[in-house]
Amino acid sequence: MRAAKGVWRWRHNPLRRTTDLFEAWVALVAALLLVTAAPAVGWAAGTLTDESLRAAVRIQRQQRHPVTATVLKPAPAPKPAPYDPESSAAHQKRRPVIARWTAVDGSRHTGTVSAVLRTTLAGDTFTIWTDRAGRVVSHPLDAATARVHAVLAGIGAALTAAGLITCARRLVVRRLVRRRYARLDEAWAAAGPDWGRTGAGS
Structure with missing residues (x-):
């Protein structure tokens, strides 16, 4: 406006x-x-x-499937970097365990996975996401x-x-202002020597 x-x-x-x-x-x-x-x-x-x-x-919903894993025993926890607070917070939430699971194609697997569990007793179950071959993958992206x-x-x-x-507007205006000053300097240079003189027309 x-x-x-x-x-x-x-x-x-x-x-x-x-x-x-x-x-x-x-x-x-x-x-x-x-x-x-x-x-x-x-x-x-x-x-x-x-x-x-x-x-x-x-695509992720088609390629990734939730399966139930069973804890076999706790796995040795990796040591978080002392200068990385995010790594320490994540370590407190997730615990590595050795577990077994059955993939959607029927193949059985055993490996070390991270689980959000209060306890890591043998026989505890939790859900992990795998591809059809049973390889552990991350949770699929949700719509929200x-x-x-x-x-x-x-x-x-x-x-x-x-x-x-x-x-862009500021750049254009800046060039316009420079052009104004340049023209003003030219006009002043032309009128300056005769400024205030009698009969000089100024």
């Missing part, structure tokens, strides 16, 4: 310079792009990300998490577009 008022104000102003009107138009175009283009870019990025993640969720990632991607794209538009 302010940019539109600026364009209207400079239309018939006798002191208007060409760069003044151009700057007002640049501000108006930038404002329109911020209102229309930036949200459109965010919506498009969010939609594309959502479609891609939904496809990933479907995919939706959150898509929203964040859309917001990030919109903010990036808005930042680029703002930077």
